[in-house]
Amino acid sequence: MANEYDVVVIGGGVAGALIAWKLAQAKCNVVMLDAGEKRLDKADREVFVKAFAEAVNTKKTPSQPYVDADNSKFAHSPDTPDFNPADAANKLYYRQVGPDMFKSQYQRLVGGSTWAWRGNSPRYIPSDFKLKTLYPKLDKAVDWPISYDDLEPWYCDAEDALGVSGDHREWNGVFGAHRSRRFPMPKIAQAYGDQRLKKRLNGLKIDGMEVKVFGLPQARNSQSYDGRPACEGNSNCIPLCPIQAKYDATVHVKKAIKLGATLIEQAVVTELRLNTSGNISEVLYKTWPNGQMASVQGKIVVLAAHAIETPKILLNSNGGKGIANSSDQVGRNLMDHLGGEGAAIMPFQVFPFRGPQSTSCIESFRDHKFRNQFCAFRLTIGNDGWGRGKHPFDSLKDLTDRKLFGEELQKELNHVVTRQLRIAYSTEQLPDPNNCVTLADETDDFGIRKPKIAYKVDDYTRKGMEYIQKIIKTMFTRIGAKEGEWEFSDLKAGVYSGSAHIMGTTRMGSDPKTSVVDAECRSHDHKNLFIAGSSVFPTASCTNPTITLAALALRTADEIRKRL
Amino acid sequence: MAKPTELDLFIGLSKVLTGEKKLDKTLAGEYLQRLKAQNAAQVQKILDEFSKIADDPYVVFEVKRRIVETKETGKEDLPPMAQQIIRIWYTSEFFPLGPDGKPILGPDGKPVASGGSQKQYYKGLLWKVIQAHAPTNSTLKYGYWTEKP
Numbered sequence: 001m002a003n004e005y006d007v008v009v010i011g012g013g014v015a016g017a018l019i020a021w022k023l024a025q026a027k028c029n030v031v032m033l034d035a036g037e038k039r040l041d042k043a044d045r046e047v048f049v050k051a052f053a054e055a056v057n058t059k060k061t062p063s064q065p066y067v068d069a070d071n072s073k074f075a076h077s078p079d080t081p082d083f084n085p086a087d088a089a090n091k092l093y094y095r096q097v098g099p100d101m102f103k104s105q106y107q108r109l110v111g112g113s114t115w116a117w118r119g120n121s122p123r124y125i126p127s128d129f130k131l132k133t134l135y136p137k138l139d140k141a142v143d144w145p146i147s148y149d150d151l152e153p154w155y156c157d158a159e160d161a162l163g164v165s166g167d168h169r170e171w172n173g174v175f176g177a178h179r180s181r182r183f184p185m186p187k188i189a190q191a192y193g194d195q196r197l198k199k200r201l202n203g204l205k206i207d208g209m210e211v212k213v214f215g216l217p218q219a220r221n222s223q224s225y226d227g228r229p230a231c232e233g234n235s236n237c238i239p240l241c242p243i244q245a246k247y248d249a250t251v252h253v254k255k256a257i258k259l260g261a262t263l264i265e266q267a268v269v270t271e272l273r274l275n276t277s278g279n280i281s282e283v284l285y286k287t288w289p290n291g292q293m294a295s296v297q298g299k300i301v302v303l304a305a306h307a308i309e310t311p312k313i314l315l316n317s318n319g320g321k322g323i324a325n326s327s328d329q330v331g332r333n334l335m336d337h338l339g340g341e342g343a344a345i346m347p348f349q350v351f352p353f354r355g356p357q358s359t360s361c362i363e364s365f366r367d368h369k370f371r372n373q374f375c376a377f378r379l380t381i382g383n384d385g386w387g388r389g390k391h392p393f394d395s396l397k398d399l400t401d402r403k404l405f406g407e408e409l410q411k412e413l414n415h416v417v418t419r420q421l422r423i424a425y426s427t428e429q430l431p432d433p434n435n436c437v438t439l440a441d442e443t444d445d446f447g448i449r450k451p452k453i454a455y456k457v458d459d460y461t462r463k464g465m466e467y468i469q470k471i472i473k474t475m476f477t478r479i480g481a482k483e484g485e486w487e488f489s490d491l492k493a494g495v496y497s498g499s500a501h502i503m504g505t506t507r508m509g510s511d512p513k514t515s516v517v518d519a520e521c522r523s524h525d526h527k528n529l530f531i532a533g534s535s536v537f538p539t540a541s542c543t544n545p546t547i548t549l550a551a552l553a554l555r556t557a558d559e560i561r562k563r564l
Numbered sequence: 565m566a567k568p569t570e571l572d573l574f575i576g577l578s579k580v581l582t583g584e585k586k587l588d589k590t591l592a593g594e595y596l597q598r599l600k601a602q603n604a605a606q607v608q609k610i611l612d613e614f615s616k617i618a619d620d621p622y623v624v625f626e627v628k629r630r631i632v633e634t635k636e637t638g639k640e641d642l643p644p645m646a647q648q649i650i651r652i653w654y655t656s657e658f659f660p661l662g663p664d665g666k667p668i669l670g671p672d673g674k675p676v677a678s679g680g681s682q683k684q685y686y687k688g689l690l691w692k693v694i695q696a697h698a699p700t701n702s703t704l705k706y707g708y709w710t711e712k713p
Binding site for chain 1: 580581582583624627628632633643646647650651654655657674677678679680681682685686690691693694695696697698699700701702704705706707708709710711712713
């Protein structure tokens with residue numbers, strides 16, 4: 001039959017695209033379904049760039065360049081307004097029941113959220129995979145069913161596939177994370193301001209931990225690679241690289257198509273149906289804008305729709321009874337890397353908005369002696385002024401409010417903005433079964449129940465943020481930044497940001513009673529269902545999840561290939 | 565000497581407000597039209613005021629006294645209009661003013677911005693002043709960011 005395939009992949013983001021590519025390479029008959037539009041051509045990217053440039057500054061959100069009216073209506077990409085309490089009365093996509101606000105977004109179009117990522121690709125470290133064993137006092141912690149060593153060869157393959165630029169000497173052995181292969185490209189050149197910062201911080205130790213400024217491994221080309229150009233420093237990794245020097249998953253969607261895979265765009269999956277053997281028999285979807293119902297069948301089904309849509313699809317499946325959920329863990333353990341920043345006026349010019357939005361990081365706190373008490377974290381040095389906190393347009397407003405104009409305005413604006421620097425933090429969040437995605441009563445335009453999110457930020461993370469701010473203040477003091485010119489996320493007011501690192505809602509584990517998928521990312525309940533993406537992460541680490549989920553996806557693809 | 569046109573006056577005032585010695589005439593025409601489309605009366609008023617001092621040898625001082633910092637009754641909307649002229653040149657966007665001289669607020673209680681074209685965004689003076697370029701508009705090559713501009 002025309003709609004029968006070896007493998008059905010749901011979701012054309014990085015996990016789905018890598019799996020489709022590897023299986024198409026192995027001569028499997030693959031179909032990819034994606035809820036959003038296929039925008040794979042250079043001309044499409046130019047349309048996005050124009051949309052970005054012409055949006056007013058306050059509307060330049062991560063999903064803004066991508067979503068035309070139809071895509072937004074039928075395959076809504078959650079964005080900043082979806083976690084803005086002031087808009088809670090509106091018909092938002094997320095139905096948030098609190099007590100805290102979940103603040104991360106994702107993109108629903110072919111290529112997924114890699115359109116709007118920064119490309120940061122540090123690996124997880126060995127302790128991230130055995131949190132419970134190493135930190136038994138943490139009640140919510142669990143171990144992964146695999147170790148760093150199990151995943152290490154796949155990390156290498158993922159770095160080659162995405163094209164990660166990094167410094168082998170800096171990263172080999174960090175917290176025991178050995179590297180068996182060099183990065184495929186030299187590290188991204190570190191920004192001028194980062195170099196000055198590095199000199200000032202040299203030799204600084206805090207609580208016995210040495211503060212070292214590393215070049216940040218990034219899936220961004222430091223030289224021509226895989227047919228894409230070297231970075232030209234457009235200062236716009238999020239929301240959009242205009243020249244595709246930064247990897248996005250359209251790379252592997254196109255490779256998969258070239259190898260014979262079929263892509264069905266604008267296909268919103270409504271549910272998976274089971275046969276009498278308990279396997280997935282059919283994937284039902286509606287195409288937009290007309291809402292026509294269709295279906296595909298596959299010997300294997302891979303659900304790779306990110307950590308909100310994936311549980312949403314599972315819970316909506318089997319006539320709304322849900323599938324793959326004998327553990328009652330589908331949708332639970334929702335995690336993110338909560339963040340914030342410390343910003344300061346440097347005692348020297350750093351010249352932001354030249355080059356990538358970040359090129360350097362501080363990894364010294366990825367694992368620490370206090371991890372039984374509060375979270376691990378990592379720091380990224382921004383190359384974009386005060387980032388989310390204060391845009392140069394806001395600095396301009398401040399100065400013109402003070403009645404500055406003409407040459408005096410130019411001089412002051414240059415003085416302030418060229419010295420602005422921020423250090424962003426990203427924290428570990430523990431899995432909590434009460435932090436969960438369930439189904440709202442409200443439905444979208446296709447009659448599909450929307451995601452409802454219950455979310456709480458616990459003391460483990462909040463205490464960590466207090467400690468982090470002390471660390472950054474120590475660094476600012478060492479650098480010589482004046483205390484009166486510091487700005488910090490207001491912890492007393494509960495201020496934190498999301499990182500769009502959504503994880504945990506279909507976690508992997510050895511025990512079917514407490515996990516959704518096994519170590520190969522196969523459903524414990526349905527033997528022809530695999531789940532790919534960060535939804536399978538049992539714990540979050542404090543580190544950007546993409547290269548880890550990419551490594552897992554390649555590992556899962558290999559497992560599927562063996563079974564076909 | 566021919567009487568200056570409205571565009572001449574706008575460019576003259578814009579040079580003083582922005583601190584730029586040379587401004588793109590085509591861009592000036594586009595900005596003037598955008599501002600007039602939203603705030604025709606205020607634009608006319610500020611240009612009328614500037615026309616009185618355009619040839620003054622101390623024009624910067626006069627613009628400060630009579631436009632940017634004026635507290636004269638009946639001229640309350642000159643300072644915010646001057647601010648919007650600076651904004652449009654520096655960023656390509658501005659906040660249209662209501663009859664009270666304050667930015668018009670949207671349903672969310674925040675000022676409603678009027679955005680420019682892609683070309684206008686890229687030509688925003690702010691990026692030049694901070695020695696950078698508008699995001700997505702690098703004309704430089706890999707690694708330029710390692711050195712100061």
